[in-house]
Each structure stands twice: as C-alpha cells, then as structure tokens.
Amino acid sequence: MADFEVPELKEYIEVPKYKxxxxxxxxxxxxxxxxxxxxxxxxxxxxxxxxxAIEKMGELKGKYRSFQVFLDACVKCGACTxxxxxxxxxxxxxxxxxxxxxxxxxxxxRYFTFAGKWFPKLVGAVDLDKDVLDEWYSYFHQCSQxxxxxxxCPYGIDTAEISMAARExxxxxxxxxKYCNEIIGKANTIGNNLxxxxxxxADTLEGLEEEVEEDTGVAVKFPLDQKGADILLVTPxxxxxxxxxVDGLIGYAKVFHEAGASWTISSYASEAANFGMFIGxxxxxxxxxxxxxxxxxxLGVKRIVFGECGHAWRVAYSFLNTLAGPFDxxxxxxxxxxxxxxxxxxxxxxxxxxFNKTENDHMTLTFHDSCNVARATRMxxxxxxxxxxxxxxxxxxxxxxxxxPADTIGEATFCCGGGGGLLTDDLMELRVxxxxxxxxxxxxxxxxxxxxxxxxxxAICKSQFTKVLPYYGFTMDQIVSVHQLVxxxxxxxxxxxxxxxxxxEEQE
Amino acid sequence: MSALSVxxxxxxxxxxxxxxxxxxxxxxxxxxxxxxxxxxxxPAPVTQTxxxxxxxREVVLFSSLFKSNKWIWIFGWMFHFALLLVLLRHFRxxxxxxxxxxxxxxxxQPFGMYAAFAMxxxxxxxxxxxxxxxxxxxxxxxxxxxxxxxxVAIGASGAMMKFVEHTDIVAVKGFFQGLLTFSIxxxxxxxxxxxxxxxVAVLMLIFPISxxxxxxxxxxxPTRNQVDNPxxxxxQAQWTVELExxxxxx
Numbered sequence: 001m002a003d004f005e006v007p008e009l010k011e012y013i014e015v016p017k018y019k020x021x022x023x024x025x026x027x028x029x030x031x032x033x034x035x036x037x038x039x040x041x042x043x044x045x046x047x048x049x050x051x052x053a054i055e056k057m058g059e060l061k062g063k064y065r066s067f068q069v070f071l072d073a074c075v076k077c078g079a080c081t082x083x084x085x086x087x088x089x090x091x092x093x094x095x096x097x098x099x100x101x102x103x104x105x106x107x108x109x110r111y112f113t114f115a116g117k118w119f120p121k122l123v124g125a126v127d128l129d130k131d132v133l134d135e136w137y138s139y140f141h142q143c144s145q146x147x148x149x150x151x152x153c154p155y156g157i158d159t160a161e162i163s164m165a166a167r168e169x170x171x172x173x174x175x176x177x178k179y180c181n182e183i184i185g186k187a188n189t190i191g192n193n194l195x196x197x198x199x200x201x202a203d204t205l206e207g208l209e210e211e212v213e214e215d216t217g218v219a220v221k222f223p224l225d226q227k228g229a230d231i232l233l234v235t236p237x238x239x240x241x242x243x244x245x246v247d248g249l250i251g252y253a254k255v256f257h258e259a260g261a262s263w264t265i266s267s268y269a270s271e272a273a274n275f276g277m278f279i280g281x282x283x284x285x286x287x288x289x290x291x292x293x294x295x296x297x298x299l300g301v302k303r304i305v306f307g308e309c310g311h312a313w314r315v316a317y318s319f320l321n322t323l324a325g326p327f328d329x330x331x332x333x334x335x336x337x338x339x340x341x342x343x344x345x346x347x348x349x350x351x352x353x354x355f356n357k358t359e360n361d362h363m364t365l366t367f368h369d370s371c372n373v374a375r376a377t378r379m380x381x382x383x384x385x386x387x388x389x390x391x392x393x394x395x396x397x398x399x400x401x402x403x404x405p406a407d408t409i410g411e412a413t414f415c416c417g418g419g420g421g422l423l424t425d426d427l428m429e430l431r432v433x434x435x436x437x438x439x440x441x442x443x444x445x446x447x448x449x450x451x452x453x454x455x456x457x458x459a460i461c462k463s464q465f466t467k468v469l470p471y472y473g474f475t476m477d478q479i480v481s482v483h484q485l486v487x488x489x490x491x492x493x494x495x496x497x498x499x500x501x502x503x504x505e506e507q508e
Numbered sequence: 509m510s511a512l513s514v515x516x517x518x519x520x521x522x523x524x525x526x527x528x529x530x531x532x533x534x535x536x537x538x539x540x541x542x543x544x545x546x547x548x549x550x551p552a553p554v555t556q557t558x559x560x561x562x563x564x565r566e567v568v569l570f571s572s573l574f575k576s577n578k579w580i581w582i583f584g585w586m587f588h589f590a591l592l593l594v595l596l597r598h599f600r601x602x603x604x605x606x607x608x609x610x611x612x613x614x615x616x617q618p619f620g621m622y623a624a625f626a627m628x629x630x631x632x633x634x635x636x637x638x639x640x641x642x643x644x645x646x647x648x649x650x651x652x653x654x655x656x657x658x659x660v661a662i663g664a665s666g667a668m669m670k671f672v673e674h675t676d677i678v679a680v681k682g683f684f685q686g687l688l689t690f691s692i693x694x695x696x697x698x699x700x701x702x703x704x705x706x707x708v709a710v711l712m713l714i715f716p717i718s719x720x721x722x723x724x725x726x727x728x729x730p731t732r733n734q735v736d737n738p739x740x741x742x743x744q745a746q747w748t749v750e751l752e753x754x755x756x757x758x
Contacts, residue, residue: 017642063747065541066730072534073725076652077584078637078644079576093646102647114717115651123718124649150549152576154566154584155722156731158547282544282748318546318738325742335739375549378736383551411551 004429006471007089007436009443013408015082018093023086023433027138028426031176038185039284042174049173050128054111056169057104061112063282066161071108073155074098080149080157085414086142089433094139097149097159103139104166107132137175140166142430144422145278145311146371146415163420164280171279179424180275187288192237192271198225201267204240212250218492220250220257222265225299229264231256232296234316234337235307236272236459244481245462248308251483254490255344258353263305266295272312273459277319278421285315289323302331305338308481310370310458311419313339317377341457342379344486345389348396354491357399363453364400365485366445367391368438368465369413370458384410390457390482397489402449408441416456418464431464432471439472446474455482513683513695516705520687523712530716531724538728542745552736559735566732579637587630587659593623594666601681602688624667631660655718658707665704675701 033043046052061068080097082088087095094100102124109116109125116125126132143163150158170176186195196204205222212220223229233256239249256263269291276285296304304327306316316337321327327336335342347353369387379385387410395401408414417434445451456462456479465479553559565571570588573581597620600613635656638648669675675698686693695701714720727733 015643018646062541063544065538065543065728066547068541069538069725069728069730073719073722073729075719075722076644076647076649077573077580077634078641078647079573079580081643081647083576093643096643096647098647115714119651121650122654123651147549150731152572154570154573154576155726156549156566156572156729158549158731161547283751286751321738321742322545322744322748337739376547378550378552378554381554383554383736386550411549 004432007433009436009440009472012444013088013437013440016088016091018087018096019091020093023090023092023095023142023430024135024138026142026427026430027134028141028422028424029178030137031171031178031181035178035181035185036171036174036176038188039171039176039181039279039281041171041176041181045174049133053128053133053169053173054107056172057108057165058112060165060168061108064161064165066158067165070101070155070157070161071105074101074105074157077154079152079154080159083149083152084143084159085146085148085417085437086144086430086434089417089436090142090430092142094135095142097153097157100139100143100159101157101162103132103135104162133170133175136166137170140170141177141422141427142434143420144371144415144417144434145420147375148371148412148415151375151411160420164277166280167278167421168280171281176279177421179426180278180421184275184279184284184288187271187273187275187291191266191268191291192240193273193275194237194240196237196240196270198267201240201265201270205265208246208250208253212253216492218257218494220253220492222249222253223263224265225267226262226264227299229262229299229301231261231263231303231305232269232292232299232301233263233265233305233307233340234269234272234292234295235265235340236309236312237270238459238463239307240270242459242463243466244477244479244484245308245459247484247487248481249483251481251485251487251490252307252340254487254492255340255347255353255483258490258493259347264299264301266299268298269295272306272309272316274312274315275421277311277315282323285319286323289315289320292320293324293327296327297329303334303338304330304336305340305343307340308457308459308483310372310460312459313370313457314372314376339379339389340483341390341393342385344393344483345380348393353396353486354493355397355486355489356491357397357489359489360398360485361400363398363480364402364449364451365394365398365480366402366404366442366451366454367394367409367482368404368416368454368456368461369409370456370461371413371415371419373457374413375411390455393482394455394485397485402445402451404441404445408437414438414441416458416461416464417468419458419460423460423463428467432468435464435468435472439468439474442474443472453478453480455480455485457482510694510697512697512702513692516683516695516702517687517692519706519709523709527712527715534716534721535724535728538724542747543730543734544743544745544748546734546736546738546743547730548734548736549731550736552734554736556735559733563727563733566726579633583630583633583637585630586626587634590623590625590627590630593620594627594663596620597623601677601684604685621670624663624670628660628663628667631656631663635660651718655720658711662704662707662711665700665707668700669698669704673698673700 145160
C-alpha cells in the first residue's frame, strides 16, 4: 500500500533510538507565484534572500516575545526529545522539538548573539545558506504546531511558535508552501478553503435538507445567508461534503432545530479553518478573521458559533477577539465565539435535548482530543472544559465510552499527524508515520475494551484518520464526528406524535 | 597592595557590571517585546492569581519538567536547589555579623555546606545524561558540556576549600567587603581559591549571553505567564493596534 515502511504498533509507545536523516527527503510542494503574490509574498526565491531572511527574523523577534524568549531560553535539557509524534514515528532526530528549534536557533545565534558572532563553533551557530534553507523547508513542514512539546518544556517553549516564524520567514523570501497558500487564496476570494462558491454551497445545503427530511420525516433547515438570524455558524468547509464531517454538520442542524434557534451559515465566511496561522502570518490570519466579523455584521446576527475544527477553534477562541474584535455589536450574554460543543452541552444541561442512546449501541467510542483544542483553547468556564465538554456530549448520546490511555489524551494528547498545514498528499509518509502514537493508543483500547470507533472534533483530524487508519489495519469509517453521534441519537420532537407529547416537559 | 588583589578586584567589578548591565538589557528586551496573541498552554489559569501560582509551581517545583522526565527533574531540581542553598550560605562572605540581616546566615550554614554534594551529584546526573542518552547526546553542543564543566569546577573547588584545603576565609571576607566599599583589601593567594573565584567571574560574565538566560526567560514565557481569558478581555499589542488603525476592523 505504501512506498515506505509503516511503523509497527507495539504494546505501548517505545522511545526509539534515533536514526539520522530518515525524513530528510520529506518536503511539500513550493507555492508558485500565483499563490504567493496575492498573500503579499514574492513569487520565487528573491535575489538577496539571505539578507532579507535575517531582516525578517529580526523583525519577528521584535514583534513576538515568544519568539525572542524561546530562542534564548532553551538549555538543551532533553525533556522534549521524546514528546513529538513525528519523532516517535520517524526516528529522525531533527524531529525532536529542540533539534527542530535549533535549525533556526543556530542561525539566530550567528547573526544576533555575541557568542554566535565570536564563537560560532562553540555554540553551534551557522551562516544562513541554501542548505540551511532547504533543511528549514523540510523540517518546519514536519511540525503540526500541536504544542505537545510546550506542555513538557520547563520554560514552556512552544515549537509551534518557532515553526510559524520559520514559515513566515521563508514565505517572505519567496519560499511558501503550496498547500497552505493556495488554500488561503481560495478562502480570501471565494470564502472557503475548498473554493465552494455560493451557488454550490446553496445546492449542497438544500440537498442536506432533503436528505434529513427523508431520513427523519422532520424538516430540519440548513439556512444560508439568512439576514436577521440569531446565530452565525462558522464551520470548516469540509463539513459541507466530506465524510464523516458532513454527519457532524447534520448533527449541528438537528441541535439548532431542537433548540428552536434561528441560525445561518454565511457564504462569505463559509470557512472556520484559518490557514493564516499555519504560515505564521498575522496579516493573513487577520484578513481571514475579518470575513467572519463582516459576515456577522452584514447578517445582523447576535451570536457566533464555530463548528468542529481544531486549529480553527484556536484562532476563534484565542485570537478572534484580538484579530477582528471588538464584538460589542453581538449579544453580550454569550461568549464570542462559542464552540458547537459548548452550545450543545448547554442545551443538555438545561435538559432541552432528548437522546435515544441505544441508536449508538453498535459502537464503543473513544475520543481523540484534537491537539489545538486541548492545548491552545478552552470550552466553558473552567480550565479543562475542552476535555470534559466534548466527552459529556458524547456520553449524552452514547452508552459505550472508553478513554484511551491517560498519557495520550487531555493535555498529553497526540496529534493526528496531519495538522498545521500538513494535510496534503505530498506529505503522506510523514502523515502516516506521525499518526503512529495515536494509532498505538487506539489499538490499546481496541484490544482491551473492544473500542470500535474514534470520535473527533476537528476537520483535519477526521480527514487525516480517514486516510491513515487503513495503514494501521483499521478501517476508514471508524472515525466519526462528535455531532454525528448526537445526530444519530437525538430525538427530534416533531418527528412523531409521541415525541410531540414529550415536548411539554421542556423547561424555560 | 599586590597585583593579584588588584587583578581580582578588577575582574569582579567587570564581571558584576557585565552581569547586571547584561541582565537588565535582556530583561528590558523581554519586557518590551510585545506578545500580540494569547498563547498560554492550556489548560491555563483564568485569573492573574492563578498565573502567579502556575509560575511559582514552575519556578519552585519545575512542575512541567516533572511531568516530562523524572530523571532530568531529579537531577535538575537537586542541582538548582542545592545551588540556591550554597549561594545563601555565601552571604557570610559579604554580610557583616553586626548587620540586622545576619541572623539567618549562621542557620543556613550546615545546609549550604552539604548542599555542595547534592549540587555536584545533580550536575553529574545531568552530565551523564548528555553522554549516555542518545537523544540528549545528539542535541548537546560543546557549549553545553563546557557549561557543566564550569559549574562542576566551581562546585568542586568550593567544596575543596571547605572540606580539604582551607583558605584564610577571614581575609576572603575582608576582600569582598572591601570591594563593596571600593577599597581593595589583600586576597589570599591559595590556588584553589583563585581558581574558584576566577570561574565564578567567568560564570557571571557569560550569564547574559548564554543559555543561562533561561532564568529570567521563564518569567516572560507567554505560554506560562498569560491568563486564559481571550474571549472575556480583548488582548492587543501596540503594533496590532497600529495595524488596525491602518486598515480598520471593517
């Protein structure tokens, strides 16, 4: 099936001895001029790129405290060396977080520190040349910005910050990544990463309405561009047709239907994911975020709710207020934005949703904490709500639930292997190998508890698992959306006359 | 006044100046560099008080390192806290017995004395990992080994003066108290003492230009010192405000 060796799944995750250069060949396609220039980057490697790259590095360390402090503070203690899923899956020592950072740090030292200027050999400082740039391009596209290393670093050094800065530096001298930059272009011009124009989107949503009505006999609506709706739903565009994403979207619609909410999707901001973060570009991230603001204003909504998407939830929860705020024109009684899991969870708490859990009895579920939800965001009022709330939603809809081993979930969760702008076919080997630790944990609960399915709340995780599960002897349909479980178990109150009677119990 | 005393006096004035000026420069740089985005590693505290506790756990207990690797934690923590005790013990060479802050200095002496061994054991453990664990060997550069060598040499030479080859400690105290009042007093010429002091001066000189910056750095680490409240409170930096003024959030 593959032209590379798929890692073997063992009893538990072993920390392997490193093997030099196993992934040195891995490199995604470089963006052509037509994808570079609309984002404000040169079309190809510029003439005096060494000088410009160093200049950019200097600019970034002046703009981001994280970058400056993280470059200085590392003591090479080794705490992070066995924490990256790409290291565990590929054995390439440059995939150890500290070694990845050092690819950039050695250049920083050469140009910006006393020791690196005068004693380069002593502190491992090197000049920036084409070989270094090529190595950057390879290994900074072997980091999914999942932040697992930052949990374990005694100084909180987050390799994601270094990777983002490195990508921004490379793009600014003409070496951008095709996958990300092409997608950002589509989101900028059409409104979503898939390049789905408004008529196609309208068509898709109409199709979904028919499908759900056929299935349930209930007219569940999927409104588009409805002015005056209360809630704007911003969801990853994969939710519009990819499996199992779309089943999640159906789940959101049913929840809104049950809540009696007036909601809408916007064709202008029909994308939750914000790839501006992957390439480390504040400006691009902001431009994409402003679409959400504009859509909310144009449609006159009162609330914004985000669908199931991991890095998207990071940009939404942690950055949206900074990038595109203030959101003083929205209803102040609700957080801006809210996660669909928070929304559903609130309704469950208020007893406004009814479930027939036996609908999901053919499955035993486990939950994959998506990296950026786990380590870069929150849900609800309390720290850790990002772990409890999705699980509470799953348990409300399912009888059989088991967690994967404790050191592979929660803040210790392993990335799916495809996050951070790596979900592209030209990085398939990396994606498969990087998924090893997660697959390992899944195998453990499959063997021990008969787990049949793994639920996730991230479009990238879902697409990635669909692709990589088969490499490890699982089947692609074992990955499910959390709101797919909600969708299958939720009892729609006007489905039959029986249910209509029950609706009298509703409070508030 | 001997040339030796003058040389060491100059050495310590220079080292102290470099240490203070260098650290002030770096701390100002960290403090002035904006953190435009909220990036605490979550779950993170939702209040400022919570952040103070989180930071205290990191600085006092090395809590993230504890989660990460018990061996590095044991050796690292042992070294750092032994070093703290040893440093506190050294106050006796600067503080006058008549000083109001003198009272705790004798109390700490026995702890500080034996902490020297814990310090050396911790450093030995950390160094052993650099040599024995393939991953840590891979990431270790010459400067990482030299830093350990320097600290071991400082600890060993110091312990030697306490337990093997005493020096005229009253004269040493006289020398350093003299430095505090800008009068150069005679420094004993014992080789172990001179090595110890020279290495300490080297450590002070390289502090602001080396990885020892992890000490001030941790307090400025945005993943550890930010409050998790981006939805409740709009977070902005000066340059993002200017960017907005240019384009407007429309």
